[in-house]
Amino acid sequence: MENKFIIVVVVALFIIALMQLMKVYDLAAKIRGEKSEEKVTRGENIFNANMLIVFMLTYFGFIIWLIFKYGMNGGLFDAASVHGQEIDSLLLFNWWVILPVFFLTNGVLFVFSWKYYYRQERKALYFPHDNRLELIWTIVPAVALSAIVIYGLKTWNDIMFNDQEGAKVVEVYGFQFGWWTRYSGDDNVLGKADYKLITASNPLGVITSENIQNSYNYLDGEVEKINLLLSESKNDEGEYFLSANNVDSLIGRMERFKRQKYRIKSAIDRGDQNDSVYKSANDDVLVQELHLIKDQPYAMKFRSKDVIHCPWVPHLRMQINAVPGMETSFNFTPTTTTQEMRAKPEVIEHYRVINEIHNERLKKLGEKEEKVEFNYLLMCNKICGAAHSNMKMDVVIETAEEFNSWIAEKQTYAQKASE
Amino acid sequence: MAHDAHDHHHKESFITKYIFTQDHKMIGKQYLVTAIIMGGIGIALSALFRLKLGWPDDKFPLLESILGSDAAPDGLLDSNWYLGLVTLHGTIMVFFVLTGGLSGTFSNLLIPLQIGARDMASGLLNMIAYWLFFISSSLMAASLFIETGPAMAGWTVYPPLSVLEEFQPGSGLGMTLWLLSMAVFIASSLIGGINYIVTILNLRTKGMTMTRLPLTIWAFFITAILGVLSFPVLLSCAVLLLMDRGFGTSFYMSDIVTSSGALDATGGSPILYEHLFWFLGHPEVYIILLPALGITSEVISTLSRKPIFGYRAMIGSMLAIGFLSFIVWGHHMFMTGMNPFLGGVFTFTTLLIAIPSAVKVFNYITTIWKGNVIMTPAMLFSIGSVSTFISGGITGIILADSALDISQHDTYFVVGHFHIVMGMTAILAMFAGVYHWFPKLYGKMMNLRMGMVHFWFTIVCGYGVFIPMHFLGEGGMPRRYYENTNFPMFDHFLDLNVLISIFATIGVIAQVIFFFNFIYSSFRGPKASQNPWNANSLEWTTPVEHIHGNWYGELPVVYRWPYDYSKPGKENDFVPQNVPLDADEEEH
């Protein structure tokens, strides 16, 4: 209430002040005998012209200050992947071409506007066109852009057509709101998956004979439940005491579960326990963090359960959409382990600052202090709903030994099934 | 045309004069006022959600009292509503302020006046277009008041997120309203656009050849063509989305599992939606930009007292931009997993657009060079607009590069880029247009000093908000995040986000100066003279008061292009288009 009152008062005062200001101006102009609102006075021309220069200098200064304070890649450090380093050099090249153009063109614009401010005694130059000049500033940008295009497309093709032999296949799967990672195991082949098999115990819908059976059980159970519910909601005359809407939606759900079972039967279930489709998932491992081996090429696969998500690992410069109904892929090789990264002087310094700021905030919130360490993170970069800003998964880059001992402790699909 | 000088005598009622009017000048004013109101809403929304980004831990009782307790319980903005505000902010700014508002106002006001016509080709269609625009604006604004909130899937409303209420509450009624509103909006744009095209082609006065048209008219012309070619695609895109939402089709959906089990939908693809959407979406940014560039061309030439440099090159580059804008949409989709070869093609076509854009910038600068620059608010805003066009265009070169997009896509770098190149350039140009043509709109003058103050606040705050966003993006910060505090790796940006929010708040409040000046001046401003800026184009030969049919007596006849400023051998530093050439004078 108080706040509202203060705001209203401030706004009212502001408007009154403006009105008074206008009156003063109009009066002053009348005294000078000018028709005030059509002519910009000499003083105003000079003032605004000078302001343009002041503004330009402030603007440029602001940008340079930001560059010094936050750096050109604000706290991401050198890319920790092979292709990421290529992207960074390309980016730097681009900046070197375009930043001078930025300062120069803006500079010329402001300086000319300042230099040629209106003076009654002067006359502007009548200069409607000049083919030579126009040709120059068509060709010069074209040449500069050619360099950018060629270098850019070369990098793009290197990154996207990068089918390295021995790349390990790993899948990242997005859902509202989190991620799964599936390792393809010794055969380096991800077991087939189908969304129709997705249940709480089989979040990716991976096809194994157990999973199919579980799905049947689950779907039968749901149908049963709804049936029961419906029969319990009838009164003695056999009429539902639920609203018609409710009944319809329950029946709709039930029909959907029945259809789903039918679709599994007809499209997925091979009937034969020994079919190879059921085997390739056996050595797959499902976890909720992403461990990668340094210098190991990866062929990452991405899918989504519900809406479009976008796995984004800033430190690796790795990003690609995860789209329901299709599989996308991204191939890359990490180059720096988490430990190596933590040991870099610039990382240590940066995280000293981060810790300071972080704990200052926690203190204000009355929460316990905590130590923030450098970690690779995978986050979501495509709007996907309420917790879009909290869809994170830890990424660890480590040596092959570390990775092997980590994964050895995880259960494969086969191990889980035999329990 | 049946109108001639005699028929402005008959009396008009309030309703036919101010509401269901068919007079293009009044319709232009209706568009302007609607756009200002929508702009007020859109910009206020951004100030509200910036509070959350700047001060993530604070509660703002103000939010609860404005938005209600669903949206901001205890003054803490709800995360669904955050996305809803962002979505409506983007939609309103792009479509209602800078498409409907900018084109609607100035195409309507200026096309007949600058080509020497008594009115639009069809006054009735023109009126219908406005009222459709009004209805769609109301529907969109109304969606802010429903309990489950407005559409929340971002202004691009990608499916499947925008299809099911289970995915987010805004995909229910809010999204339905969004689609209805957009459908009406598209109808309005199409009707308006066809009218503009027909008028420009058919109703030019004697002597007004295509190469004597002011650049504003060329800009409106190309804009209208872009709109007529691309909006129908958006309409079909929206209709398919409507069917997926309501009628169980699966154009955009496949293999989806919700909390209530697997959906039946198979075979569709959200990527199809993205292609259709961006086939409009990219031309759309030029539908926003071209009128802005047209206005700045006109203002810069007039107030530098100097012909626009490279008139034909300006037309040529607008045509080139218009054409290229249809073959670059894929640059919004580099990260969808599309064929990398295709990505390469889109990179190439996108970077091609930089060439005509560069030509335009250099031509503006050469126009100012050795000019005699009068610092009216319109001129200041135009200089600002060219500056933002440069600053934002530069970062576009980075985003066009598919390889670089891997590390920039959907980060705050993109937000900084498009706000500067499209948002600021167009908004500044729109202000320039209002200050410049206010005497034509209302027959009054706006207060120049307040205009100057308004300019300095706006440009400083605008850059203050959007330049730092580039640095957030380079640090990897994703856009459309309700808060960044889940990621301590972004904590060093906490103070930068405060700075941005402070600039945003001041910038928004500073617009009160404009509101006030606009309203005050339209009622009590000093009366304008017929040609206050000593300009050449035909609108300044009409009487100050608005009359039906625009000119008393005969229509003016045109003998020259509109840019004869400071022509050697002339007494004045301007020669209006309806002044015949001297016996030995060359045209230009």
Ligand code: HEM
């Ligand atoms: C006071 C001025 C403005 C401020 C402070 C502001 C701020 C913002 C912010 C913070 C976002 C959210 C970015 C994100 O999370 O992705 C945003 C989104 C957006 N803004 Fe603005 N903006 C302003 C003016 C404008 C203008 C003039 C336009 C006109 C083109 C505009 C168009 C958009 C669009 C299209 C989006 C994207 C919405 C979406 O992600 O769905 N804004 N704005």
Ligand SMILES: [Cu+2]
């Ligand atoms: Cu997500």
Ligand SMILES: [Cu+2]
């Ligand atoms: Cu585009």
